[in-house]
Amino acid sequence: MPEATRCWVCHRSLEEITAAVDTETQEERELKKQMSQVSWTKSKFVESADLWRRTLPRDFKDMDFQFIASNASQFASIKGLGEVLDAKRLMVDWLSDSSSRLRKGGDAMQAAPELAPLEKQDVDSLVRMLDQFEAKSRRTVQPDMRREGYASGFDGLKLFEGLEYLIAQGLLYYDVRTQLLTYALVRANAKKPKTTLRMVQANGYPPVQLCSVCETLVVGLRAPERRMEQPVAAPEVAEKPSMPAERPVEEAAEPAKVAVPVVAAVAGAEDLSPAVAEIVNKLGPATKEAPKTRGLHEHRATEEWDEVLQKQASEK
Numbered sequence: 001m002p003e004a005t006r007c008w009v010c011h012r013s014l015e016e017i018t019a020a021v022d023t024e025t026q027e028e029r030e031l032k033k034q035m036s037q038v039s040w041t042k043s044k045f046v047e048s049a050d051l052w053r054r055t056l057p058r059d060f061k062d063m064d065f066q067f068i069a070s071n072a073s074q075f076a077s078i079k080g081l082g083e084v085l086d087a088k089r090l091m092v093d094w095l096s097d098s099s100s101r102l103r104k105g106g107d108a109m110q111a112a113p114e115l116a117p118l119e120k121q122d123v124d125s126l127v128r129m130l131d132q133f134e135a136k137s138r139r140t141v142q143p144d145m146r147r148e149g150y151a152s153g154f155d156g157l158k159l160f161e162g163l164e165y166l167i168a169q170g171l172l173y174y175d176v177r178t179q180l181l182t183y184a185l186v187r188a189n190a191k192k193p194k195t196t197l198r199m200v201q202a203n204g205y206p207p208v209q210l211c212s213v214c215e216t217l218v219v220g221l222r223a224p225e226r227r228m229e230q231p232v233a234a235p236e237v238a239e240k241p242s243m244p245a246e247r248p249v250e251e252a253a254e255p256a257k258v259a260v261p262v263v264a265a266v267a268g269a270e271d272l273s274p275a276v277a278e279i280v281n282k283l284g285p286a287t288k289e290a291p292k293t294r295g296l297h298e299h300r301a302t303e304e305w306d307e308v309l310q311k312q313a314s315e316k
Contacts (some may be wrong), residue, residue: 008208042174065162091173
């Protein structure tokens with residue numbers, strides 16, 4: 001027996017991949033739960049139908065079914081009649097309304113939540129189910145529908161005949177409900193990503209089998225790129241940074257002058273005499289590159305000479 005085709009990356013067969021990733025969604029679980037409920041309810045309906053056949057009194061067998069259903073209060077003594085009429089309202093009336101909407105299509109279907117999502121092929125399938133039922137019973141599901149050779153609804157049926165026709169419509173009701181849930185389950189399954197095995201060529205390598213899971217994990221799957229041959233450029237010689245031309249000493253920019261407070265120097269020299277301290281204060285702040293000034297002794301001599309000149313002038 002030939003070996004199953006496997007993914008080149010994970011080496012799993014399609015069956016193994018499907019079993020690993022094809023998990024049931026919440027929507028699918030809910031739809032399957034509803035299908036189980038419909039199946040269980042249908043079985044209970046069949047049990048109730050057998051009970052109705054046994055309990056309906058034979059005394060009313062020749063009475064018109066529609067007359068009894070329209071005057072239920074007068075026949076309240078009939079055991080099980082209430083259940084029969086409830087089933088009629090629940091199932092037969094729903095079938096009649098759905099049959100009308102399916103045949104009209106368009107906006108008529110959009111107003112019914114169960115029928116709105118249906119595709120055309122689904123609608124055609126349901127209409128065929130209704131046509132087959134009506135052809136077998138020779139009666140239309142819609143009471144207001146007239147078709148040659150077909151009776152409308154329960155017209156002309158006696159009590160037990162009408163009961164059997166109601167039971168048949170009840171079974172059709174559950175079949176249609178099951179079919180609607182089946183279509184919904186198919187739509188839910190179609191939303192899930194599909195697992196496949198296919199030949200994939202990447203980056204110029206020979207094609208290989210990749211599963212849909214590994215294919216989505218591989219990044220950059222693309223055809224090989226053609227690169228044009230670029231001429232080899234000569235190595236660039238790093239240029240030495242050009243040194244700025246030296247300017248003559250006399251034209252060089254003067255450095256910034258930073259003021260140095262003299263007060264701090266005076267305060268730091270505790271052994272200065274008051275006279276010297278006064279002279280320093282008069283000089284004001286100096287700079288680091290200030291022009292050369294006379295020494296303190298020169299200032300002192302000048303001050304003393306000025307005093308001599310002033311004394312001589314006052315004596316004249």
